[in-house]
Amino acid sequence: MKIVPISQCLPGMRLGKPVLSEHGKVILGYHVELTSLMIMRLTRMGIHSLYIEDVQTDDIPIDDSIGEETRVMLHMALAKVFANFSVTSSFGIGNQILATNRMLVEGITRVIEDLSRDRRNLVSLMTQNMAPATKLEQHFCQNAINVCVYTTKLAMLQGYSQTELVEVGLGALLHDVGNIQIPSQLLLSSSKLTPIEYMEIKKHTEYGFRMLKENTGLPLLAATCALQHHERIDGSGYPYNLKGKQIHEYALWIGMLDSYDAMTHPRAYRRAIAPHQALDILFANAGTLYDLKKVTLFRNKVAIFPVGQSVKLSTRERGVVCRQNQSIPSRPVVRVLQNERGEKLKAPYEIDLSSALHVMIN
Numbered sequence: 001m002k003i004v005p006i007s008q009c010l011p012g013m014r015l016g017k018p019v020l021s022e023h024g025k026v027i028l029g030y031h032v033e034l035t036s037l038m039i040m041r042l043t044r045m046g047i048h049s050l051y052i053e054d055v056q057t058d059d060i061p062i063d064d065s066i067g068e069e070t071r072v073m074l075h076m077a078l079a080k081v082f083a084n085f086s087v088t089s090s091f092g093i094g095n096q097i098l099a100t101n102r103m104l105v106e107g108i109t110r111v112i113e114d115l116s117r118d119r120r121n122l123v124s125l126m127t128q129n130m131a132p133a134t135k136l137e138q139h140f141c142q143n144a145i146n147v148c149v150y151t152t153k154l155a156m157l158q159g160y161s162q163t164e165l166v167e168v169g170l171g172a173l174l175h176d177v178g179n180i181q182i183p184s185q186l187l188l189s190s191s192k193l194t195p196i197e198y199m200e201i202k203k204h205t206e207y208g209f210r211m212l213k214e215n216t217g218l219p220l221l222a223a224t225c226a227l228q229h230h231e232r233i234d235g236s237g238y239p240y241n242l243k244g245k246q247i248h249e250y251a252l253w254i255g256m257l258d259s260y261d262a263m264t265h266p267r268a269y270r271r272a273i274a275p276h277q278a279l280d281i282l283f284a285n286a287g288t289l290y291d292l293k294k295v296t297l298f299r300n301k302v303a304i305f306p307v308g309q310s311v312k313l314s315t316r317e318r319g320v321v322c323r324q325n326q327s328i329p330s331r332p333v334v335r336v337l338q339n340e341r342g343e344k345l346k347a348p349y350e351i352d353l354s355s356a357l358h359v360m361i362n
Contacts, residue, residue: 001062002320003308004052006043011036016051016062020072046138051308056337056348060322062308065123065149070110074148074173077103078141085180085211101217108148108169112162115153122329123153124303139187140176143261148172150257150302151250154294157301168250170218171225175254178208178226190269202238205230224248229255232289256282256290256298264304275304276330276361303329305361313351314360316340325354334361 001016011034019028019042028038031053042050051062064071080100115123151172155165179187182204186197193201208226212218228251231237233244237255247255263278273281279299286292305311309321311334319336331353338344353359 001051001060001308002054002057002310003049003062003306004310005049006039006047008310009034009039009050009052011039013050014053016053019047019050020068054320057308057320057322057335060308060320060335062306063118065118065153066111066114070107070114071145073103073110074107074145075141077107078144078173079137081174081177082137082140082180085177097215097217101215104170104173104218105166108152108166108173111149111152111169112156112165115149115156121157121326122301122303122324123150124306124324139267140179142265143176143258144173146261147175147254147257150261150298151253154253154257154297154301157297167219167221168225168253170222171250172254172257174208174212174218174222175225175229175258176204176208177211178204178206181207181211192269202230205239221248221250225251225254227251229258231255233291234288236289252291253294256294259290260298274362279304279330299330301329303332305330305332307332312362314358314362318342319348319351322350325352328354331357 004013013034015028015030015032015034018026018030018032021027028042032038034050077100080103084096084100148169152165152169155168160168182201186193186201189197205227209223212223212226213220225248227239228242228247231240231242231247231251232255233247233252235241235243260278260282263273263281264275266272282290282295282298286295303324305321307321307324310318311321312318313334313336317336317340318338319334321332322335323333325331325333333350333352333354335348335350336345337348351359353361
């Protein structure tokens with residue numbers, strides 16, 4: 001099985017995992033053969049890649065850092081938050097608040113349990129075959145879950161207690177909740193924002209803080225993360241230009257990981273950049289925008305090219321990541337399936353990028 005961008009999926013390919021709705025219901029099941037109409041509809045739904053069966057990669061196990069049930073629960077909880085905040089600027093009233101809070105805490109607890117069972121020292125995120133309800137909700141949910149998993153895993157490696165893991169996990173999951181109160185036309189704008197429009201978008205940190213602070217069922221530190229995740233250690237961030245130790249450690253983690261996730265996913269106004277390029281940008285700004293020790297741990301412990309990911313090499317050959325190098329996760333082992341002319345190889349071969357330093361993933 002391999003992960004294939006939707007733009008490279010062809011009629012006749014079979015799904016290796018089902019396509020799910022935002023509520024976890026199966027839209028297309030295991031082993032379904034794709035048609036042109038299916039691919040077109042999935043593209044319109046906002047799905048960027050699919051798990052595809054392939055005889056040349058059947059022996060490559062693709063294991064997500066968190067289970068499908070956990071991911072579905074997080075999506076459902078975030079969808080409830082999105083719906084409630086969009087209408088009332090709150091989690092709801094009475095039992096609604098309690099139900100939403102329980103779902104959020106249970107979701108984070110499951111994330112911690114899933115990551116604890118995974119004995120690998122590396123964490124990698126898979127792009128699940130899950131359809132968003134709206135483009136804005138897609139951005140909110142995808143970014144929230146990615147940043148949550150990255151943050152929670154790294155916090156575990158740092159020895160955080162269970163209570164601290166729940167706090168930082170909730171803070172990461174809800175760090176951008178204030179964006180729900182920003183006009184969608186600003187967040188989804190494909191043109192350059194005016195200074196006034198940018199000032200409005202920057203208010204999402206304060207909106208999120210007030211939303212979460214008023215919800216007495218969640219840790220206050222979750223609200224702090226929403227407020228401070230755009231602060232930078234040199235004082236150039238917002239909303240209060242905090243510096244260094246003035247910024248809570250949770251917010252430092254979340255701010256760095258949110259930046260990485262934003263760079264590696266497309267937005268209305270720009271394309272995504274390659275994971276290794278995003279990592280280079282983090283390092284270039286370590287010591288000014290981001291904490292150097294945190295950037296270094298992220299590089300050492302997160303597999304930016306997950307197993308099963310389809311990749312194109314600097315040699316113009318194409319293949320699939322088949323194994324990780326624990327010591328250098330940014331340089332995995334790739335099984336080459338196509339030559340530089342795009343022709344399928346009868347005898348695929350593997351190349352270890354930790355030793356073949358002249359070869360890069362494009």
